[in-house]
Amino acid sequence: MKVYFVVKEPSERTINHFVSSLGNALQKQGCEVVYGLKLLWTDDVFNCNIVHFQWPEYVFGNQKKEFSDNDITRMSHRLIQLKEKEIKIFVQVHNLKPHANKDKNVSRMYELLYQHADVMVHMGNYSRELLQSHYPNAQHVVIPHHIYDDVYSFGISQEEARQRLHLPTDKKIILSFGKFRNNEERQFILNLKSKCIYSPPYGGGAGGEALFLMPGFYRETLHTWNPKKLAVRLYNTCKYKLKGIKFCNDVIPDDLMQCYFCAADVVLIQRLDILNSGNLPMAFHAGKVVVGPDVGNVGEILRETGNFTFDPHDFSSAVSVLQRALTETTQGKENRIYAIEHWSSDIIAASLLRYYHQAPNSAPTPKGGVNGKQ
DSSP, X not given: OEEEEESOOGGGOOSSSHHHHXXXXXHHTTOEEEXXXXXXXXXXXXXXXXXXXXXXXXXXXXXXXXXXXXXXHHHHHHHHHHHHTTOEEEEEOSOSXXXXXXXXXXXXXXXXXXXXXXXXXXXXXXXXXXXTTTOTTSEEEEOOOOOOTTTOOOOSOHHHHHHHTXXXXXXXXXXXXXXXXXXXXXXXXXXXXXXXXXXXXTSOSOOEEOEEEOTTSOOOOSOOSOHHHHHHHHHXXXXXXXXXXXXXXXXXXXXXXXXXXXHOSEEEOOOSSOSOOTHHHHHHHTTOEEEEESOHHHHHHHHHTTOEEEOTTOHHHHHHHHHHHXXXXXXXXXXXXXXXXXXXHHHHHHHHHHHHHHOOSOOOOOTTGGGOOO
C-alpha cells in the first residue's frame, strides 16, 4: 500500500504536525507514505494506491494566494486521470471552506476535490451529516483527530511550565492557543477577560481574576514596506501591549509549545465559527479542561466527552461556562485518559489504513467537467 499525502515535505515544515504524525504512524504499520506537491504532476503519482488530499488551498504551495482558471482546469484533468488509473482519492475535511481566502477559485478547488473524492474523511459526525447528502458519490467516514504523541508528551509539571514561561503559580490560567484569525475573536477574548472572575468551589478560599494566556493574539509583524499597513500594525501592537496583553510574533518551538498547555488550567478555543480544532486533542492529551463553541465537530466532541460548550452568539453563556470550567477538578484527568485510549496516532492510523484497503473503486467522474459543477 503506497499512500501519497498532497502536502509539502515535512522537512520543509508542514502546516502543522497533523500529516507528519499520521504518516509516521502509518509507516510503522507497514504502509509506504510519500509527501510533496510536485509529485502530483509527475507520472510517479500513478504508482500510488491512494492520493490523500489535505488542505485544498495549499495544493500549489503556501505562497499561492489565489488560483487561476488554468489551475482549476489542470487539477480537474489530473483528478480525471487518477480515476482512470483506479487510484483512490481521499479528501480530509479539515474545513468546510477556506478560513480567510475569499478568492472564488480557492472555493472552486474545494468543490472540485469534494466532487471527485472516493472517500471523504471527517473528524466528527457533524460534517459527515452535513456533506454526505451534497456529495453522494463519495463514501463518508468518521476518523477522529489524532494526538501528536510522537511530538508531545506533555510530561512537564504545571509548576515547571509556569516557571519556564515566567507565569505566576498562584493564579488560574486560561490558554487560548493558535493564531487569532480576526478582530472578532480578539474582542471576544478581551470581553471575557474583563468579566471572568474565578470563584473557588464550595465557597471560601481566595478567588480572583483569572490570567488569560494568548501567545497568538496578534501575529502581524512590523516588517512591511507598505506605510499604511505599518501604521496599523504599530497602532495595534502598542494598543494591545498597553492593555497588558502578552503575545508572541514568532513561531513557537515544540518544546515551548508543551509548556503553554501544561501551564494552563483550562484551554479555551477562541474560534466562534469552526469545524475542527487541533487544540482540542492537544488539550485533552495535556490533561486540561476544554471550553469551546457549540458548533461543528468541536461542539459535538466537547458535549459527548463532558467538557464545556457555549453559544457563540450569547456572550453571557461563555462567561458562565468558563467560570464553571475553572472550578472543575477531575475532567482534565479524564480527558487525558480518553485521548490516549481513543486518539493515539497508532489507533487513528490503523483505522485509516482499514479504509484505505476497503475503499470502493474510484467513483464516477462528476458531470460538469473542469468547472466542478453538476
